[in-house]
Amino acid sequence: MKSYNLEAFVLRMRPLGEADRIVTLFSRERGKGHAVAKGVRKPHSKFGARLDFFSRVQLSLHTGRSLDVITAAQTVTSSWESVIDPERFGAASYVGEIVDALCEPDLAVEDLYDTVCQFQQGLCDKQADPELLIAAFDLRLLQALGLTPELDACARCGTGLGNRPLAGGRAVLSAHAGGLLCRTCSLQLTESERYADERSGVFSVKAAEFKALRALREAILGDAASLTSAAAGCSASSLHRATRPFIEYQLGRRSKSLTVAGNQQHALRAPKAG
Template identity: 40%
Template sequence: MPLYREEGVVLRTHKLGEADRIVTLLTRGRGVLRAVAKGVRRTSSKFGARLEPFMVADLQLFEGRSLDTITQAATLGAYGPHVSGDYERYRAGSVMVETAERLCEGGPAPEQYLLLVGGLRTLAAAKVDVELVRDGYLLRALAAAGWSPGLDECVRCGAPGPHTLMAVQLGGVVCEDCRVPGIPRLDEGAVALLRALLSGDWETSQASSERERNQASGIVAAYTQWHLERGLRSLGAG
């Protein structure tokens, strides 16, 4: 069918010609999709604002030879203005959508789609600290992709924890006997924070100290970039 409907999150946009945009979306049913939105840069456009980054929309598209064309867009989640209107939220949102795009390059990933929508909803609501939302999303997105960090038992020998030595390259915590040279020792609270982020326990996460958050955030960044095999541009943006 040349016409079809999809639900999608706008990851990014690029200008095309004088009035059009190419919109990159993470869709529920088709994974990452690039489509043309004609005339959306004109002030008279009826749905240009619905196709800004971080927006969630119900879309009607027309299949094309190289790129499909968006013919209708109805807002399902108006997260764009709330995320883009605050610099720290914008930086966190940029990390999230870039990660989602990288993780979903291979095709449809409904769980990843739902994780991103939920993460952007929480980020836009501004009730949970920005770095916690970002790091919680990253850990859960990696877990959904098959890279859940081991935080309870030694990932090398299986010795029961608690352990505080974190070996990113091995996938989680290790015991003293399995220690790898150069790996960091975390505070017990930082490991507990990583567990809370992985399970979406915002109450425990919000109760963490600045030191614990800094330690956990460093591990999340390293763990994400290790598994994605190349750095995230948005994660390094200052």
């Protein structure tokens, strides 16, 4: 039985039988993959907490017929203390969900692995806004997968934005078109295109938010000060609202993690009875 070592993130785990789990991993060398952690659900498992959700771990594995088997695990960096916070847990769950959904099995995406490492670093920085982290991560993930939204020219006709001011002080964006729409192309949209569901339809952002999105592409994901500087006073929620349609267009659905996190935050903010 062939053995090998691998550094990877734990994206998710699901039960297998009474004592085991199937672990979804994301590594630099192999991309997304799955492996079995035998006995991990037992009270005195040899793995202990080393296979925690969204931890970066150094693994030893044996090659199996259908699934490889994890034989040893050591923590490289852990997100445990960070994901106790509901907002940060929601952000980590979102990244795990999106990487799992959009990455093909056994296809290495080295830039994306580096991005996930930087995201974890930012997640552990209490100064970093989780929603701003997500917005920046969205842009980096799309770039790593060759799906970068066009923010420098019209995604339809190719007309460059240059230094011209945006019409009406707003930028028109379309997830379906792949980014910015110039005034001419936005006016030529059909009714079905203009009023499609929000994942593929047309939306607009303020000029300041559009400028911040462009700056966010170059910000250092693991540096709270760099992200804050790129946001330039725009709210994290407004920037995330601008990146989310591009992700959900690729997913073909709403993010389950963000839906759950939103419901939890609503419950926490709701006034208590009595």
